[in-house]
Amino acid sequence: MKDISLHMDEYLPLRDVVFNTLREAILTGDLEPGERLMEIKLADKLGVSRTPIREAIRKLELEGLVNMTPRKGAVVAEISKEDLQNVLEVRRVLEQLAVELACKRMCPEDEEALETNLEVFKKAIETNNPTDIAKLDVEFHDIIYMATKNARLIQILFNIREQMYRYRLEYIKDQDTRYTVVKDHAKIIAALKDKKVEEAKKIIISHIEQQEKTIKKNMGFN
Amino acid sequence: MKDISLHMDEYLPLRDVVFNTLREAILTGDLEPGERLMEIKLADKLGVSRTPIREAIRKLELEGLVNMTPRKGAVVAEISKEDLQNVLEVRRVLEQLAVELACKRMCPEDEEALETNLEVFKKAIETNNPTDIAKLDVEFHDIIYMATKNARLIQILFNIREQMYRYRLEYIKDQDTRYTVVKDHAKIIAALKDKKVEEAKKIIISHIEQQEKTIKKNMGFN
DNA sequence: CTGTTGTCTCCTGTATACAATATTCATAAA
DNA sequence: TTTATGAATATTGTATACAGGAGACAACAG
Numbered sequence: 001m002k003d004i005s006l007h008m009d010e011y012l013p014l015r016d017v018v019f020n021t022l023r024e025a026i027l028t029g030d031l032e033p034g035e036r037l038m039e040i041k042l043a044d045k046l047g048v049s050r051t052p053i054r055e056a057i058r059k060l061e062l063e064g065l066v067n068m069t070p071r072k073g074a075v076v077a078e079i080s081k082e083d084l085q086n087v088l089e090v091r092r093v094l095e096q097l098a099v100e101l102a103c104k105r106m107c108p109e110d111e112e113a114l115e116t117n118l119e120v121f122k123k124a125i126e127t128n129n130p131t132d133i134a135k136l137d138v139e140f141h142d143i144i145y146m147a148t149k150n151a152r153l154i155q156i157l158f159n160i161r162e163q164m165y166r167y168r169l170e171y172i173k174d175q176d177t178r179y180t181v182v183k184d185h186a187k188i189i190a191a192l193k194d195k196k197v198e199e200a201k202k203i204i205i206s207h208i209e210q211q212e213k214t215i216k217k218n219m220g221f222n
Numbered sequence: 223m224k225d226i227s228l229h230m231d232e233y234l235p236l237r238d239v240v241f242n243t244l245r246e247a248i249l250t251g252d253l254e255p256g257e258r259l260m261e262i263k264l265a266d267k268l269g270v271s272r273t274p275i276r277e278a279i280r281k282l283e284l285e286g287l288v289n290m291t292p293r294k295g296a297v298v299a300e301i302s303k304e305d306l307q308n309v310l311e312v313r314r315v316l317e318q319l320a321v322e323l324a325c326k327r328m329c330p331e332d333e334e335a336l337e338t339n340l341e342v343f344k345k346a347i348e349t350n351n352p353t354d355i356a357k358l359d360v361e362f363h364d365i366i367y368m369a370t371k372n373a374r375l376i377q378i379l380f381n382i383r384e385q386m387y388r389y390r391l392e393y394i395k396d397q398d399t400r401y402t403v404v405k406d407h408a409k410i411i412a413a414l415k416d417k418k419v420e421e422a423k424k425i426i427i428s429h430i431e432q433q434e435k436t437i438k439k440n441m442g443f444n
Numbered sequence: 445c446t447g448t449t450g451t452c453t454c455c456t457g458t459a460t461a462c463a464a465t466a467t468t469c470a471t472a473a474a
Numbered sequence: 475t476t477t478a479t480g481a482a483t484a485t486t487g488t489a490t491a492c493a494g495g496a497g498a499c500a501a502c503a504g
Binding site for chain 1: 455
């Protein structure tokens with residue numbers, strides 16, 4: 001039997017479409033922190049009934065993007081300096097774990113993917129395309145995550161990155177840091193290839209701390 | 223105005239009641255791994271409509287306790303040796319982070335709570351009440367989590383513990399390890415009080431590794 | 445002028461109805 | 475006997491209806 005399955009995963013339940021739409025809107029700031037999410041209004045706007053909206057909101061709640069109060073509804077979660085600190089504290093150790101595991105378990109394809117990414121990244125910086133740059137940076141870390149072969153870790157890191165996205169857009173606008181990012185990525189790749197775990201960890205930490213500084217600077221958290 | 227507020231948090235939406243019920247059933251093994259969760263059946267059994275059931279299942283999905291396939295429904299997530307490994311890898315670093323932060327931020331009340339817990343724990347072991355023992359062990363770690371003052375970390379650790387519960391019940395039945403657990407707890411408290419971060423981390427790691435061994439032994443993962 | 449109460453409206457919580465898809469099982473053809 | 479095929483059935487996806495709580499606001503009492 002040949003592969004006749006023409007994208008059987010093409011179909012997405014409305015709740016997932018709604019979920020993605022709302023998430024995107026929150027991450028880009030289209031829906032502002034503190035804003036109420038009213039089911040009927042959203043349902044009308046998106047042209048669906050309340051049911052998928054409700055289910056999407058339940059998921060957003062678990063993702064930490066909205067806060068719910070029973071019988072009062074959901075509001076877009078606030079972003080605060082404290083919360084950023086909290087997320088970064090967790091992220092720091094998990095990213096370290098990720099490079100550690102990646103070091104152990106990385107296969108040749110992963111290595112290759114990292115190097116390809118770095119090249120494309122460099123080009124994107126030349127052409128100065130912010131969207132591409134952000135996407136490629138995300139992809140770089142994705143490759144490392146995947147190399148860990150730990151589905152749980154991957155899931156949590158994805159979730160954390162989601163949170164970070166609300167700050168990240170600010171971060172990536174900052175011109176000065178771009179070359180630092182490239183250098184960091186190159187160093188990480190080298191360390192991973194040489195299986196220098198501690199080295200790789202160190203770079204990741206400084207990488208994150210650099211981001212932290214930039215974000216705080218750009219958002220006026222000080 | 224006196225405190226006349228008689229349990230205003232008494233009310234729980236049905237979806238949360240259902241969520242707790244199903245979670246409990248999954249964790250205790252009442253609902254077995256691989257078992258299908260059919261909405262109508264559950265709705266009839268619990269005497270509610272499908273709506274709260276569906277919303278509860280969405281939450282269970284995000285918690286990782288069930289797996290969903292669009293248009294096919296939800297099944298109770300399997301528990302495998304690999305998954306246990308994955309969870310433990312993450313847990314190891316996050317528990318370390320927790321004691322590190324707890325060391326920094328613990329207040330006198332937290333210290334007191336830990337010591338009280340230890341005393342009660344000892345008594346529970348004397349009287350050999352498995353339910354109490356499990357509850358107190360959980361509480362011990364809760365106190366440390368809370369002392370970190372990091373809501374994100376707390377949330378993830380809670381979630382991880384939830385996952386662990388599926389193995390933990392087996393773990394706690396094991397008689398031999400109980401005294402080790404008490405000793406570990408005492409050592410952790412001492413280290414936290416003396417602000418000996420590295421020491422505390424070391425103990426936590428061995429504590430977890432001990433659990434890991436016991437769980438694997440009891441579940442025949444080898 | 446201030447605070448209380450009642451009503452009105454809006455919104456969420458829950459149930460149910462209807463639509464679309466997946467599964468099952470029997471039947472028929474090779 | 476095995477494999478297709480298709481109708482019957484079961485189950486999920488989505489929309490809608492109805493009930494009840496929360497907030498807003500006006501009328502009224504102090």
